[in-house]
Amino acid sequence: xxxxxxxxxxxxxxxxxxxxxxxxxxxxxxxxxxxxxxxxxxxxxxxxxxxxxxxxxxxxxxxxxxxxxxxxxxxxxxxxxxxxxxxxxxxxxxxxxxxxxxxxxxxxxxxxxxxxxxxxxxxxxxxxxxxxxxxxxxxxxxxxxxxxxxxxxxxxxxxxxxxxxxxxxxxxxxxxxxxxxxxxxxxxxxxxxxxxxxxxxxxxxxxxxxxxxxxxxxxxxxxxxxxxxxxxxxxxxxxxxxxxxxxxxxxxxxxxxxxxxxxxxxxxxxxxxxxxxxxxxxxxxxxxxxxxxxxxxxxxxxxxxxxxxxxxxxxxxxxxxxxxxxxxxxxxxxxxxxxxxxxxxxxxxxx
Numbered sequence: 237x238x239x240x241x242x243x244x245x246x247x248x249x250x251x252x253x254x255x256x257x258x259x260x261x262x263x264x265x266x267x268x269x270x271x272x273x274x275x276x277x278x279x280x281x282x283x284x285x286x287x288x289x290x291x292x293x294x295x296x297x298x299x300x301x302x303x304x305x306x307x308x309x310x311x312x313x314x315x316x317x318x319x320x321x322x323x324x325x326x327x328x329x330x331x332x333x334x335x336x337x338x339x340x341x342x343x344x345x346x347x348x349x350x351x352x353x354x355x356x357x358x359x360x361x362x363x364x365x366x367x368x369x370x371x372x373x374x375x376x377x378x379x380x381x382x383x384x385x386x387x388x389x390x391x392x393x394x395x396x397x398x399x400x401x402x403x404x405x406x407x408x409x410x411x412x413x414x415x416x417x418x419x420x421x422x423x424x425x426x427x428x429x430x431x432x433x434x435x436x437x438x439x440x441x442x443x444x445x446x447x448x449x450x451x452x453x454x455x456x457x458x459x460x461x462x463x464x465x466x467x468x469x470x471x472x473x474x475x476x477x478x479x480x481x482x483x484x485x486x487x488x489x490x491x492x493x494x495x496x497x498x499x500x501x502x503x504x505x506x507x508x509x510x511x512x513x514x515x516x517x518x519x520x521x522x523x524x525x526x527x528x529x530x531x532x533x534x535x536x537x538x539x540x541x542x543x544x545x546x547x548x549x550x551x552x553x554x555x556x557x558x559x560x561x562x563x564x565x566x567x568x569x570x571x572x573x574x575x576x577x578x579x580x581x582x583x584x585x586x587x
Contacts, residue, residue: 243266243267243268243269244267244268244269244306244307244541244544244545245268245269245270245271245304245305245306245307246258246262246268246269246270246271246305246306246307246308246309246332247271247272247273247274247299247300247302247305247307247308247309247329248270248272248273248274248284248309248311249274249275249296249299249308249309249310249311249312249320250274250275250310250311250312250313251273251274251275251277251280251281251283251284251311252275252311252312254311254334255273255284255309255311257533258309258311258332258533258537259273259284259287259288261533261534261537262537263288264534265534265537265538265541267541268537268541270288270290271290271291271302271304271305272285272290272291272292272293272299272302272304272305273285273288273290273291273292273293274292274293274294274295274296274298274299275294276294277294278294281293281294291304296320296323297323300323300324300327300329301327305329306329306330306544307329307330307331307332307540307544308320308321308324308329308330308331308332309332309333309334310324310331310332310333310334311334313404313406313412313413314336314338314339314406314412314413314414314418314419315339315406315411315412315413317333317334317337317338317339317343317347318338318339318340318343318344318346318347321333321347321350321351321358322346322347322350324356325347325350325351325353325354325356325358326350326354328354328355328356329356330351330356330357330358330359330544331347331351331356331357331358331359331554332359332360332361332537332540333347333358333359333360333361333554333557334360334361335360335361335362335422335423335426335557335560336413336418336419336422336557336560336561336564337360337554337557337558337561338561339411339412339413339418340565341558341561341562341565341583341586342586344557344558344561347554348554348555348558351554357540357543357544357553357554358553358554359536359540359543359552359553359554360552360554360556360557361533361536362423362426362532362536362551362552362556362557363423363532363533363535363536364423364424364426364427364499364500364532365426365427365430365532365536365551366532366535366536367495367499367500367501367532368501369495369500369501369502369503370427370484370495370500372503373431373484373486373493373495374431376491376493376508377431377486381488381490381491381508381510382486382487382488382489382490382491382493382508383488383489383490383491383509384488384489385432385463385465385486385487385488385489386464386465386466386487386488386489387465387466387467387485387486387487388428388431388432388461388465388466388467388468388484388485388486388487389428389467389468389469389470389483389484389485390421390424390425390427390428390467390468390469390470390471390483390484390485391424391470391471391481391482391483391485392416392420392421392424392470392471392472392481392482393472393475393479393480393481393482394416394420394471394472394473394475394479394480394482395473395474395475395476395477395478395479395480396420396447396453396473398447398448400473401414401447401448401449401451407419407449407451408447408448408449408450408451409450409451410450410451410568414449414450414451415442415451415452415455416451416452416453416454416455416471416472416473417442417452417455417469417471417564417567417568418561418564418565418568419451420471420473421455421469421471421564422560422564423482423499423500424469424471424482424483424484424500425469425471425560425563425564426556426557426559426560427484427500428459428467428469428484428563429559429560429563430556430559430560431484431486432459432461432463432465432467432486433461433462433463433465434461434462434559434579435459435460435461435462435559435562435563435566435579436460436461436462436578436579436580437459437460437576437577437578437579438457438458438459438460438563438566438567438570438576438577438579439457439458439570439575439576439577440455440456440457440458440469440566440567440568440570440571440577441455441456441457441571442454442455442456442567442568442571445472445474446474447473447474452571453472453473453474454471454472454473454474455469455470455471455472455567455571456468456469456470456471457469457470457563457567457570459563469563469567479498481496481497481498482496482497482498482499482500483495483496483497483500483504484500485505490508490509490510491507491508491509492505492507493505493506493507536552539551539552540552562579562582562583563579565582565586566579566582569582
């Protein structure tokens with residue numbers, strides 16, 4: 237059991253692009269330390285170890301044997317998440333996994349069950365829930381300011397060139413977790429599910445327009461929520477010449493809000509029928525990130541530490557990663573069959 241009178245020690249599995257965010261954030265949190273790093277490319281993991289003055293491994297199972305690690309961060313390709321998370325849980329270590337938590341629902345459930353069985357916590361990175369405009373939007377929803385909500389939309393208008401898809405085979409391979417819906421749009425789809433509630437059905441189309449890849453570079457879905465509201469998911473990596481927008485829009489009988497920017501970081505519309513319209517809300521609740529990863533990781537990891545130390549913090553539990561994965565996989569099923577997919581039937585079929 238981790239105590240509160242010492243730093244919580246993290247082991248990073250995977251030293252690719254997202255691990256740079258994890259290590260940068262953890263090195264700035266006073267009660268966290270980077271104890272070890274691991275990557276199959278020895279030169280890469282040695283560079284990390286030298287920078288953060290920690291141990292390094294080329295086999296993650298060797299890292300898991302260390303008694304000097306409390307939490308394992310899984311920063312590897314999506315299709316590797318489940319096995320690594322399960323092995324970490326069996327070694328008695330808490331697990332932080334990047335999005336999406338897994339490539340299949342069966343793997344997601346294996347992760348959840350292994351952590352529960354071994355008495356450790358599972359966290360799925362959802363850093364955009366900590367964006368200041370999103371926090372403000374969630375407060376308005378929870379306060380009922382919108383009245384009856386009838387529509388929600390999330391849009392990802394991003395650019396990835398062919399070099400991106402050629403860099404790693406999993407970027408362009410569907411069963412490995414590649415594709416704009418499960419990869420680039422994962423956070424946005426999570427936001428739609430989180431803010432709009434459970435999904436009743438979805439009808440989707442996918443296509444590959446401007447890249448040579450097995451995976452889709454364009455996805456479009458029409459969603460019916462259990463509340464009766466409708467929604468749209470639209471995501472693409474075909475936009476020229478650069479990332480233009482990552483947004484969430486919600487319309488209700490008494491209010492309309494759009495949080496846009498590069499990744500749901502800028503309040504672009506905030507109008508309510510009552511007195512909740514606020515002057516200068518965009519300036520007070522917006523922040524322009526340098527990249528699509530945003531600023532939310534530090535808040536996320538601070539909450540991870542508090543949960544491990546015994547506090548009850550919402551939004552970071554591993555079960556939070558499942559609803560967006562359910563919708564993404566149902567969209568793929570709909571596109572494959574050219575049929576509207578009822579979520580209840582789809583989830584029964586996945587058991």
